Amino acid sequence: MGSVRKASAWLGLVEDNDSDERYYDDEYSEDAETGTGQPWVTDPRVQVASEKAEDTGRRIATVTPDSFRDARGIGELFRDGVPVIVNLTAMDPSDAKRVVDFAAGLTFGLRGSIERVATRVFLLTPAHTQVVNGEAAGRPADGFFNQS
Template identity: 50%
Template sequence: VTPLRRVTPTRGAQTPAMNEILTVHPREYRDAQQIAETFRDGVPVIINLSQMNEAEAKRLIDFASGLSLGLFGKIERVTSKVFLLSPSHIAVSSDSQDAEDSSFFVNS
C-alpha cells in the first residue's frame, strides 16, 4: 500500500469578487456537468430540482455534496427542492432560526 500524501490547498492573497450567481433547473443527471464546471470556477450555484424526478434529484444532490466537499465549499437547502452551492470564499447568512431537517428531501 502506498500512502497518500496530504495536499494542502493554497489560496491566493485575494479572493475573487462575486459578481454572478448561476441558477440551474436541471431536468436530468447529465446536467451536473454545468453545475460542476461553474462551481469549480468559484461561482455560487442555485440548483432548482423541481423539474427532476426524485431518484435523479437525490443522485444529483449526492454529486453536488461531494463536489462541495471536495472543493471546500458548502451546500445548503433553501427550500425542499432548491439548494445553494457556495464556494469557500463566499459567506452565506441566514435569518432562519428553525432547526434544519436531517433529510434533504421532505414530502411537500
C-alpha cells in the first residue's frame, strides 16, 4: 500500500482493507491468557489494578508515556473515571509540556483536578475523587515526634 493510500486510510477517507488481514489471526482470541494466569496487557507502560479493585471502584492507573502519541491512552483512562498518575521523566521536555497541557485541558473539561506529585510526575483525579493529604490539619507544633 502506498504512503498516500496509508495516509488516506489513517484519516478515514478510504477503507483500509489490508489492515484486517495483517493484524488479525484466526487463532487469536480476545480472552487469550499468557500462561501465567494473567490476561494479556495491551501496553506494558499502563498498569491498572486487579478486577476486584475494578469492581469496587478502587483503581488507579500509572502511565509512563514515551511521546505525545500516548496522551490518548491517558485521556481514555481519565474519561472512564480512573485516577491517572502520569510519569513524564522519560519524555523529551517539549513533548512533556504538551502532555501536561493536554492533561490540564482534560481535567478542566471533565471537572477533575491535576496535581504535581513530584518532578515531572502528575496525578489526574476525576471529579468524584478526593485526594487526602497525609499531613493532619491543625496538628500542634509540639507534636509526637518533636525532637526540640
